[in-house]
Amino acid sequence: MAIGLKTRLDYDDYCAIPADGKRYELLDGQVHVTPAPSPLHQRVSKRLQRLLEAYFEAPGRGEVFDAPIDVILTPHDVVQPDLVVVTDPALVSARGIEGTPTLVVEVLSPATTTYDRTTKAQRFAALGIPHYWIVDPETRAIECFRRHEATYRLIGSFGPGDTLTHADFPGLRLGLATLWR
Numbered sequence: 234m235a236i237g238l239k240t241r242l243d244y245d246d247y248c249a250i251p252a253d254g255k256r257y258e259l260l261d262g263q264v265h266v267t268p269a270p271s272p273l274h275q276r277v278s279k280r281l282q283r284l285l286e287a288y289f290e291a292p293g294r295g296e297v298f299d300a301p302i303d304v305i306l307t308p309h310d311v312v313q314p315d316l317v318v319v320t321d322p323a324l325v326s327a328r329g330i331e332g333t334p335t336l337v338v339e340v341l342s343p344a345t346t347t348y349d350r351t352t353k354a355q356r357f358a359a360l361g362i363p364h365y366w367i368v369d370p371e372t373r374a375i376e377c378f379r380r381h382e383a384t385y386r387l388i389g390s391f392g393p394g395d396t397l398t399h400a401d402f403p404g405l406r407l408g409l410a411t412l413w414r
Contacts, residue, residue, distance in 0.1 A: 243308045256301065260356045262309040267345050270315075277370045277412050278315045278340045284407045285318060285338075295320035295335060303329030304337070306360045312353070315340045315368075336364040341371070354378070358385045364401065373413045 239246070241262030250257050256267045270278070282299050289295040298317045305311050305328060316338035317330055324332040337357060339349040349367060357365050358380050365378045365385055373393035378385035379401065391397045397407040 241309060244305060244311055247303075247311045256313050258313055259309060259311045260352060265348065265352070267342075267348070270340070270342055273370050274315075274340050274342050277368060278338075280412045281338065281340075281368060281407075282316055284411070285316065288402065288405050288407070289318055289320075296322070296325070298330065304334060305329055305331045306333065306362075310356065310360060312337075314338060318364075333361050333363075336366065337362050338366045338368060340368040354385055359383055368412075370413075373409075375409065 242259055242264060243262065244259075247257065247259050247264075250264075254269055256269070258265045258267075278299065282297055285297045289297055296319050298319065300315050301313045302317065303311055304314060304317055314337045316336075317334045318336035318338075319325060319330055320335045321332070324330050324334065339345070339353065341349055354365060354367075361380065363380050365380075367376045367378070369375075375391045375397055376387055377389040377391075377397070377399060379388045380386075389397070389399065391409055393413050394410050397405070397409055399405050
């Protein structure tokens with residue numbers, strides 16, 4: 234019997250990673266590490282969170298969480314998106330968000346742009362997350378993607394002074410100028 238290293242990690246392995254200030258995630262059992270975000274990244278994320286909270290939480294449509302929080306999609310897929318919107322309270326557990334949230338938002342950083350746009354987007358779509366938004370502080374834009382079959386389709390791109398609206402979220406109107414000030 235051959236003894237070797239585990240090649241596909243799971244949630245228990247993830248929990249055993251020592252805290253060192255970096256963000257660790259598992260995608261299909263593979264570890265991905267990203268550095269802590271910049272102050273600009275955090276400002277934009279915090280401001281967008283407030284706007285999403287006003288839409289989702291005030292009328293009881295859902296709950297908005299910010300990183301770090303574990304989103305346990307499968308035993309081999311544990312991520313910490315910048316923002317997560319959950320519309321099913323049963324997904325919220327003592328460990329984190331367990332299951333597929335309604336919306337995941339990633340704020341791009343120079344070190345995470347390719348990872349967020351490709352690796353994460355592909356895996357999120359494959360795992361059934363209905364909505365994925367990418368926020369780019371450098372270009373001051375938000376791209377909204379909707380899952381179609383097993384991929385994402387861009388359904389809206391909004392610039393610095395635009396008001397983000399979304400057909401799947403009736404009445405949502407986010408004035409984006411406040412994100413970039």
